[in-house]
Amino acid sequence: MILQNDFKRQWEFVEERAVGAVRRVGASGWFILGLEVEAFEKALAEFWGVAHAVGTGNGLDAIEIGLRCLKLQPGDKVLTTPLSAFATTLGILRAGGVPVFVDVNTTGGIDLQQCRDLLKRDNSIRFFVPVHLYGCALEMEELARLKSDFELRVVEDCAQSIGASRGGIRAGTVGQVAATSFYPTKNLGALGDAGALLTNDAAVAEAARSMRNYGQSAHYVHSEFGLNSRLDELHAAILRDAFLPNLTTWTDARRRTAKKYLDRIENPSLQFVAPSSVMDSVWHLFPTLVARGLREQFQGHLRARGIVTGVHYPRLIPEQTALKKGAWHNAMDPVNARRFAQGELSLPIHPFLTEPEVDAVIAACNDWKPDQS
Ligand SMILES: Cc1ncc(COP(=O)(O)O)c(C=O)c1O
Incomplete structure (x- = not known):
């Protein structure tokens, strides 16, 4: 059989390093939000070329957290695409946003010209969740122009496009936030559910770290209704040792x-x-x-x-x-x-x-x- 994803072959390739990572985490006696998550976040931010990465439980949560950290208020409209994994829209809805669907172009990516026309007609739209679908980055220069012309807050959905670029600009570096997924089928897939949010904004990164951990700003101090969406030490260690280097x-x-x-x-x-x-x-x-x-x-x-x-x-x-x-x-x-x-x-x-x-x-x-x- 020629499969869509061949996880058994992948395991043969990564087994030694993955098992080594499991041993290290097991022996450390520390399983949640520790040195492994920190080290993976640093490696991922370096790979991506941004200042901060914040590990989350999955890609869906990274979209929700990203929008909430950009101060989306319930009822705010959010431009997005009708052609994606359902999670793109679910993240918007869970953050309290109202999705506004714009058609795609012939590549399957959201049509940025149609977005521009709509933004000219409706000046109440302030948020945008574009998706770099199928591994292919949208037209990044135009995305940057849209962001600045209409003062948009943008969460780029990069779940399918880690490492992609267009015109020399990498996907996930134009918006205030990028969200990605390490669902096993993704190009950088974990041995289970995991995700991350990326940003150059230190305040957004700090807010996201709090929001993924019950909205906790200091030990037992809760300043937001957060989520439990922490990247596990185990996933972080395996991703850093066995997957990211490949x-x-x-x-x-x-x-x-x-x-x-x-x-x-x-x-x-x-x-x-x-x-x-x-x-x-x-x-x-x-x-x-x-x-x-x-x-x-x-x-x-x-x-x-x-x-x-x-x-x-x-x-x-x-x-x-x-x-x-x-x-x-x-x-x-x-x-x-x-x-x-x-x-x-x-x-x-x-x-x-x-x-x-x-x-x-x-x-x-x-x-x-x-x-x-
Ligand atoms: C485009 C897109 N956005 C978001 C997600 C959600 O990621 P996760 O499954 O980690 O929640 C996925 C993956 O399924 C995806 O393909």
Whole structure:
């Protein structure tokens, strides 16, 4: 089987270092918010090129905490995308924000021109949660211009895009806050749930450290209604020793596979959703758009050859049942996002694919002849 993620192969690769980290934490007798979390936060901030990293329990909480630390008030509108993991919108709703959905462009990322037009029409919007989807950074210069032109407070959702950049600007360095996830499938995935918030603002970092720990500003002094969303010492140690040092090599492997797919897959019924440069994306996923009504057929064709694919995402966030309860707006009909919901299919692109496996995916894509009857 050619999997979307091959955790067993990954384990063979990281086992020795991961087990060493577990031994060290076990022997330390200290499991919550200690030296391991501090050391991982420092290493992550260095990797990211920002001043502060704050480990959290997961990526969802990092979005909520980020918005609350930027002083979002209940009822504040927050621009965001209808095409993402549900957690992006859930973080906004949990912080008390009202999501305002703007359609995506042909890359699947939120359409920044449509955002600009909307911000001109509605000057009550002060918050923005853009998502760097599929590993591909949004147009960073335009994001920075939007932030300054409309005095936006921005939490960049970088759960899928650690290490990505566009025009020489890294994802997660334009907003006041970046939020990321170490969910196991992510490019930097933990052996369980974990996440982080990144910022250059020392006051935001301090507020986030308090908010992840019950809103505690000093021992037994609670100044906010916080969360219990602490990164564990164990996850921090494993991430720092076994995963973060491999991230660049793993990203390079993803890029090599992406290049082969882009160069060698040729099928008129498949369209790529590719950035202008292979090197800009960190290829969390390799999305394709399958001709109308043929996705299930193509997925079945690949499955018959032992190739596992994914769909990101089959249902738009505003169409989820849970949203019947919350307050939100569609700024426009999300026609482009709907094309992705109906036609997107992700090919395997994890870093442990072998060359014959990549060749097998390419051959299977090229020999698919859709049955249009
Ligand atoms: C774009 C995006 N945002 C947020 C999240 C939430 O991260 P977590 O699962 O760690 O809460 C995810 C991961 O599922 C994601 O893909």
